[in-house]
Amino acid sequence: MSFTFVGIIGILALFILIFLRMPVGFAMLLTGVAGFAAIVSPSAAFSMMVTDLVDVFGSYSLTVIPLFILMGQVAFHAGISTRLFSVAYKWIGHLPGGMAIAAIGACAGFSAICGSTNATAATMAAVTLPEMKKYKYSDTLATGVIAAGGSLGILIPPSVIFIVYGVITEQSIGELFMAGIIPGIILTFLFSFVVAMWSILRPMDAPRGEKQTLKTKISSLTGVLETIVLFLMVMGGLFGGLFTPTEAAGVGAFGTTVLALIRRNIGFKGLLDAFTETTRISCMILTIVAGATVLGHFLAITQIPFQIAGWVGGLDFPSWVIISIIILIYMIGGCFIDALALIMLTVPIFYPVVTSLGFNPVWFGVVIVLVTQIGVITPPVGVNVYVVRSVAKDVRLETIFKGVVPLLFAIIAATALLIVFPSIALFLPEFMAK
Amino acid sequence: MTSKINAKTDKIITYFALKLNYGACITLCLMMLITTCDVIMRFFRHPVPGAYELVGFFGSLTVAFALAATSLGRGHIAVEYLVSKFPERLHNIIERLNCFICSLIFGVITWQTFLYSFGLKASNEVSMTLQVPLYPFSIGIALGCAMVSVVMLFQSLNLAHYGLSGE
Numbered sequence: 001m002s003f004t005f006v007g008i009i010g011i012l013a014l015f016i017l018i019f020l021r022m023p024v025g026f027a028m029l030l031t032g033v034a035g036f037a038a039i040v041s042p043s044a045a046f047s048m049m050v051t052d053l054v055d056v057f058g059s060y061s062l063t064v065i066p067l068f069i070l071m072g073q074v075a076f077h078a079g080i081s082t083r084l085f086s087v088a089y090k091w092i093g094h095l096p097g098g099m100a101i102a103a104i105g106a107c108a109g110f111s112a113i114c115g116s117t118n119a120t121a122a123t124m125a126a127v128t129l130p131e132m133k134k135y136k137y138s139d140t141l142a143t144g145v146i147a148a149g150g151s152l153g154i155l156i157p158p159s160v161i162f163i164v165y166g167v168i169t170e171q172s173i174g175e176l177f178m179a180g181i182i183p184g185i186i187l188t189f190l191f192s193f194v195v196a197m198w199s200i201l202r203p204m205d206a207p208r209g210e211k212q213t214l215k216t217k218i219s220s221l222t223g224v225l226e227t228i229v230l231f232l233m234v235m236g237g238l239f240g241g242l243f244t245p246t247e248a249a250g251v252g253a254f255g256t257t258v259l260a261l262i263r264r265n266i267g268f269k270g271l272l273d274a275f276t277e278t279t280r281i282s283c284m285i286l287t288i289v290a291g292a293t294v295l296g297h298f299l300a301i302t303q304i305p306f307q308i309a310g311w312v313g314g315l316d317f318p319s320w321v322i323i324s325i326i327i328l329i330y331m332i333g334g335c336f337i338d339a340l341a342l343i344m345l346t347v348p349i350f351y352p353v354v355t356s357l358g359f360n361p362v363w364f365g366v367v368i369v370l371v372t373q374i375g376v377i378t379p380p381v382g383v384n385v386y387v388v389r390s391v392a393k394d395v396r397l398e399t400i401f402k403g404v405v406p407l408l409f410a411i412i413a414a415t416a417l418l419i420v421f422p423s424i425a426l427f428l429p430e431f432m433a434k
Numbered sequence: 435m436t437s438k439i440n441a442k443t444d445k446i447i448t449y450f451a452l453k454l455n456y457g458a459c460i461t462l463c464l465m466m467l468i469t470t471c472d473v474i475m476r477f478f479r480h481p482v483p484g485a486y487e488l489v490g491f492f493g494s495l496t497v498a499f500a501l502a503a504t505s506l507g508r509g510h511i512a513v514e515y516l517v518s519k520f521p522e523r524l525h526n527i528i529e530r531l532n533c534f535i536c537s538l539i540f541g542v543i544t545w546q547t548f549l550y551s552f553g554l555k556a557s558n559e560v561s562m563t564l565q566v567p568l569y570p571f572s573i574g575i576a577l578g579c580a581m582v583s584v585v586m587l588f589q590s591l592n593l594a595h596y597g598l599s600g601e
Contacts, residue, residue, distance in 0.1 A: 021517040022532045023510035030539055046546045053543065054550070054572055058494035060486050066462055066496055067469065243473060246489065250469025257466075275459040280509045283458075283500035287510060338511045380515045 003039055007302030010035035014295070024341040025284075028291030035298040049294050056290040060246060061167055065115075066282035067249030068158045071230075071256050072114030073274035073281075076123045078260030083223035084109040085127050090220040093209030097199030099135055100145045100206055101192045103128040107149030108188040109224065111156035112231045113256065115163070116281065117339070117376050121150025121384040125391035138205040139395045144403020145195060147384040151373040151411070152191075154339070156184035157235060158249065160285060161372065165343060165365045167289075169351050172362075173245040174238050175429040179362050182424050183370065183414060190410035198406055226259050239432055285340060292344035299348065309352035319357040320419075326350050327371055327415070334375020338383060342375065343368060363418070366425040370415045377404040440592075447588055451502040454581055458499035461492040468492070484564035491561075491571045498578025502585045505536075530590045537586035540579045547576035 010031050017027035029049070037045035056062065075081065088102035088109070095101065107124050114120050125146045132142040154161040157177030166173040199206035212220075234252035237243040243251060260266040266274075299305055312322055329350075333342045347368070354364045376384045378401075385400045392400075418424050472485035482488075504510060517525055554569040561568060 018513050019516045020528055020532065021512045021514060022536070023505075023512045025510060026536050026539060030535070033539075046542070047550075049543065050546045050550045053547070054494065054575060057497045057575060058490045058571065060490040060493070063465060063489050063493035066493065067466060070462065070466065237473075247469050247473050250466050250489075251473055253466045254470040272459070275462060276455060276503075279455055279458040279462060279496060279500035280504050280507065282462075283497050283504040284509050284511060286497045287501070287504075336515065337513060341511055381513070 003302045004304060004307065006035060006038050007299060007304040010298060010302070011304075018337070018341075023287070024338065025287035025289075025291035028288070028295040028344070032291070032294035032296070032298040036294075036301065039298075039301055048297055052293045052297065053290050056293050057286060059167075061173075062163075062286060062289065064163055064173070064246040064249045065160060065285055066278055067246060067253050068115045068160070068163070069119070069281050070253040070274065070278040071158075071234075071249060072110075072116060072119050072123075073278050074253065074256045074260055074266065074271070075110070075113050075227075075230075076119065077270035077274045078256070078263075078265040080113070080227060080256075080260075080265075081106065081110050081123045081127045084227060085124070085131070087220045087223040089131070089209065090212045090217050094211040095196070096203070096208065097141070097195040097206040098209050099128075099132055099137060100141055100195045100199070103132065103142075103145055104149040104152075104188060104191045104195065107146070107152050108156060108184065109227050111152040111154075111184065113158075113227055113234075113252070114153055115158040115160045117151050117153040117373070118383055118387045119281070120153030121146055121387045122391065124150055125388045129388075129392050135209060136207050138202075139392070139399050140403040141195070141198060141205045142403075143388050143392050143395050143400040144405070144407060145191070147377050147382070147388045147400055148404050148407035148411070149191060150384045150387070151376050152184060152188060154376075155180050155187060155366075155369050155373065157181065158252075159369065161339060161343060161369050162365060163245065164285070164289060164340060165347060165368065168292075168344070168347055169361055169365070171365060175362050175433075176365050177235065177245075178239060178428040178432055179366050179425040180369065181428055183366055183418055186417065186424065187370075187410060187414045190414055191407055194406050194410045226263075230255055230259070288341055288344055292348075295345075296348050305349045305352065308349055309356060312353045313356045319359070322357060323354065323359060323419070326354065327367065327419075330368060330371040331374055334372050334381075335378050336381055337375075338381065339372035339375055342372065360422060360426060362429060363422045363425050367415065367418055370411060370418060374408060374411050374415075377408065443588060447585055448506065451506045451581065451585060454499045454578065455503035458496045458503075461495040461499065465489050465492045465496065484561065484566075487561045487563050487566075494571055495574045495578075498575040501578045502581035505582050505585050505589075526592075530592065533586045533590035537583050537590055540583035540586060544576050544580040544583055547572055547579060551576060 014027055014031040018024055033045045033049045036048055085102060085106035088105040089099055092098045092102055103124060107120055110120050110123060129142055157180050159180060162176040162180060163173055166176050230252060233255055234248045238245060238248040355361055376382060388400055389397055468482060468485050468488050472482040475481050517528055551569045551572040554572060559568045560566060
């Protein structure tokens with residue numbers, strides 16, 4: 001039996017286990033160990049598995065994940081998200097679809113201190129949906145906006161997906177974070193544009209809010225101060241070379257906690273909830289990373305990733321056709337598999353192809369994040385839609401999926417822009433490197 | 435009678451998983467504090483010695499100690515799409531089988547991690563900067579994995595249902 005054949009059997013077994021609802025991380029771990037044992041030996045496989053687990057769980061570079069998640073969780077429990085929305089609403093609530101655009105702005109703001117798409121969607125759904133309901137926004141628009149807006153959580157830094165991509169491809173996490181900023185701002189504007197158009201075409205879906213006085217608007221700005229301070233402290237330190245990503249995350253989590261305690265926005269229960277939720281999410285992510293590491297070692301000895309890279313690289317197609325096929329695979333895959341799991345499974349295979357074709361790895365990271373954003377809001381897996389549904393219990397899933405359709409076009413447009421103009425992502429990292 | 439035993443087992447498993455998760459919260463807090471102290475003290479040219487090592491060690495314990503609570507609360511990512519379409523009976527059988535296989539995997543991981551830890555102890559492996567023994571941290575990982583194995587075994591026997599979600 002050739003190594004490649006064992007590898008193919010392993011990949012098939014992995015997909016069967018995943019679709020039979022075995023947790024993705026555990027399925028990758030099992031397949032990796034079993035495959036490695038079949039090719040090398042059971043004792044070597046066990047030894048590799050333990051070393052990988054101890055290495056991943058204790059990896060300093062991966063400790064950035066729990067610390068950034070903690071920062072977002074404390075920010076949520078301290079009510080930062082509510083204040084962000086309140087400010088955005090006071091400034092633009094009177095415009096067509098103003099409250100929904102304010103919700104998108106608040107999602108973008110919260111994404112600047114939270115690295116997870118589901119956390120952003122859950123937080124903003126809890127904060128903004130009752131308000132939009134009060135002002136008689138249609139369920140389709142309100143829930144669709146939050147599900148799509150929440151996906152900004154993985155594009156605007158900090159971002160768990162960028163961290164994981166950076167670790168597996170050995171790219172600078174700081175550069176990836178920087179590369180996500182301009183696409184994140186563009187996507188925020190595109191989302192807002194779509195909502196404005198929607199509200200103009202169907203005004204009954206988005207009644208206008210009251211216009212606020214200039215004094216109220218200006219005095220409301222204190223509500224964004226803490227987010228700006230935290231973002232500047234964390235990203236400034238990171239981009240300025242003062243901190244490593246882990247240090248930036250640690251300082252960010254500490255700063256958020258201290259600010260929340262000083263302003264008496266969080267009590268012991270809130271802090272405990274933030275910590276327990278952080279350990280749960282971090283454990284879930286790092287289990288997938290550990291499983292993917294074990295699986296990666298198995299696939300490496302089968303040579304499959306290199307064979308695929310060699311085969312695709314040798315195809316007589318222009319490189320843009322190949323990259324388009326890869327993007328299409330991510331789009332389809334994202335509909336069925338969670339974003340993180342998909343990235344852990346596929347990046348080791350596609351990354352060598354992309355770099356051999358001469359594409360910039362940082363740019364590719366941003367493209368992948370954008371494409372997986374589509375996955376988190378499209379059926380059947382669309383995690384963000386389920387998250388929003390868990391808050392808006394009286395709204396049907398179909399209604400939310402219907403609501404995200406117009407906003408999907410915004411993500412597709414942003415992806416197309418990024419493919420045509422890679423400098424959208426690369427400008428900031430290159431500028432900062434000078 | 436059976437439901438009483440189930441409820442009691444559920445309670446015990448949940449109790450231990452939650453206590454271990456509180457341990458994860460403490461190590462997470464230590465990670466945050468050590469990192470911040472290190473950054474602040476660096477400005478005064480007195481960084482915390484071995485901060486990177488300590489953060490890595492506590493990181494490993496955070497994940498390991500949270501494993502059981504995450505499994506009990508069904509917090510691991512899984513693809514529900516296909517199985518949710520199956521009849522309930524088949525759905526339950528697959529769930530239990532999955533839990534049993536995962537329990538076995540984590541049983542093997544526990545056993546192997548203990549062996550690995552004893553190897554580290556026997557060879558007196560210490561960390562580079564602080565020179566602290568490495569084996570207590572890998573034993574911590576083994577304990578976390580042992581607890582997952584127990585949780586999964588009980589889930590496969592349908593004794594520990596949704597401990598955390600029902601708390």
